[in-house]
Amino acid sequence: MSIRDAQREAVIERLAGHLLAHGLARTSLRQLAQAAGVSDRMLLYYFADKAEVLAAVMARVAGELSIRLAEAIPDGAPLKPAELVRRAAAFTTGPEMRRFMRLWVEVVAAAARGEAPFPAIVAQVMAGFRHWVDTRLDLPEGADRAGTAAAIIAVIDGLALVDICSEDEIAPRMAAALSGLLED
Amino acid sequence: MSIRDAQREAVIERLAGHLLAHGLARTSLRQLAQAAGVSDRMLLYYFADKAEVLAAVMARVAGELSIRLAEAIPDGAPLKPAELVRRAAAFTTGPEMRRFMRLWVEVVAAAARGEAPFPAIVAQVMAGFRHWVDTRLDLPEGADRAGTAAAIIAVIDGLALVDICSEDEIAPRMAAALSGLLED
DNA sequence: GACTCCTTGTAGCAATTGCTACATGGTATC
């Protein structure tokens, strides 16, 4: 691997941490370069442009998220929707995953604004979510799997969104209340 | 009312439409001024700074949203959580309200980034949501009203977030599937 | 008519943005 490729990898790694820590708040080229410990000039040597930087970093973050989701709830034993929601909610509102979900909400908003490269990233991550749910969902024959999967994702993402807005510790109570609302 | 105040009102009205149509994508001072049909110089004569412009416009939009929510589901007859979610979901995913919810998601993300004046706006709108749910929620004595209200808001906001990400028409199926997941 | 205040336009500034031109030291290849 060339020096350039090695540096590229190191930069991606550092910037993944940066984005998870600060969201999309500090993502100018110079700010990214500083966070990665390189000059902005070199950032554009390792990557074609800013969009490629963000795409590479977000791909890394999405991969990490995917791994953790797979570890947290393996796909061996399908769960009924209510149980899947409960377990996913408990996991994604946990201290370690909150920053992922927070970043995810920001990325969705950036995609809504049409800001490159986020629309493509959102499509990709969303497809990953759908697949993750689909492979863990125990649903009767004839039920709307895609609709149910979308609903489950919506509930999980909604928890993250409200979590962002609330300075106090409402997440556990919210998750508990949600659990009570679900049909077993 | 002075000319200035009258213009201020007209600008707020036009910019509310602009934000609902385009989200936060075109919100530089010059872009806002163009959308409002005034010069950027005058925009800063009517308002102290950009944050005040956005705060005033968002207050208008929030007021409008509040009115529509109140009209759609009056607070006379409290509803059980599942039914409240169903009706709120049907309303907020409707063609007229989607742009409100879409803007709301963008505003939450901007607040997460700490961008003035959005954190304050989010706190205000969120409090409005909580109150709206609270005054329509039929819940047994001793239940966690605040937690349940937060959960209901999370579900509604989650639908909006997923709706933004999906180019196809998943919203109705998602809402239907969600309805099936709820305990009556 | 002088004075003052409200309203509006022109011009521009300092900072930040994404990105590029150019030079240069090193390393590898022939």
Add this chain to the structure above:
DNA sequence: GATACCATGTAGCAATTGCTACAAGGAGTC
């Protein structure tokens, strides 16, 4: 040892950002 390419720094450019200084017309007041 000449040549070519990789890696990196310096400097800067054009565009956009939020915001401001200054002037001037116009309307009312004394």
